[in-house]
Amino acid sequence: MKRVKLTIMVMVFVSLTAMSCKDSKKEQSNAQNKQLTESDELLPIMYRLMADMKQINEGVFIENYPMIDSAAYRITHHLEINPGQMQIIKKNLGEDIQEFVRIDMVVHDRAAAISKAAQQNKMSEILSQYNILQQSCVNCHNQFRSRLRNKLQ
Ligand code: HEC
Numbered sequence: 001m002k003r004v005k006l007t008i009m010v011m012v013f014v015s016l017t018a019m020s021c022k023d024s025k026k027e028q029s030n031a032q033n034k035q036l037t038e039s040d041e042l043l044p045i046m047y048r049l050m051a052d053m054k055q056i057n058e059g060v061f062i063e064n065y066p067m068i069d070s071a072a073y074r075i076t077h078h079l080e081i082n083p084g085q086m087q088i089i090k091k092n093l094g095e096d097i098q099e100f101v102r103i104d105m106v107v108h109d110r111a112a113a114i115s116k117a118a119q120q121n122k123m124s125e126i127l128s129q130y131n132i133l134q135q136s137c138v139n140c141h142n143q144f145r146s147r148l149r150n151k152l153q
Pocket residue numbers: 042043046047049050051053075100101103104107133134136137138140141144145148149150151152
């Protein structure tokens with residue numbers, strides 16, 4: 001009898017410990033997700049944008065509209081540049097920060113238009129929006145990449 005009691009106590013203890021471990025894991029991953037939904041460094045954001053552009057391109061060729069939609073959605077909702085780097089960008093660009101932000105807005109708007117067109121299976125609309133989107137990526141790079149290179153590390 002004593003032994004059974006002890007066993008039960010041990011079991012309760014073990015499961016309680018397991019539960020609290022699980023909770024702290026959950027908290028940890030919530031914290032990570034929170035960080036991810038807020039901001040990131042510019043370069044990882046850029047590499048994800050490029051991966052999403054590739055996915056849209058692929059979706060166009062295989063006529064996979066959900067694939068186009070999901071990649072365009074990720075571009076529209078890309079993370080913000082982290083505050084520290086944003087400060088550096090502002091400092092280096094001065095008034096031109098307005099142009100930097102404007103082009104980013106074009107990227108957001110065109111990506112949203114691609115999502116909408118993908119939901120309506122409108123391929124030619126997707127292509128013309130994709131064109132403007134890609135031009136905006138290159139437009140920002142032409143104007144600002146060399147001015148910011150090696151300043152953001
Ligand atoms: C508002 C400005 C802006 C827009 C819009 C923009 N980028 Fe960038 N991108 C930059 C800057 C600035 C850098 C350089 C960062 C550095 O060198 O530290 C960069 C770098 C990159 C790089 C890394 C290149 C390398 O030499 O390693 C890739 C890839 C990239 N961008 C992809 C994209 C794609 C794809 C889009 C469009 C969907 C896009 N970017 C839109 C500003 C922008």
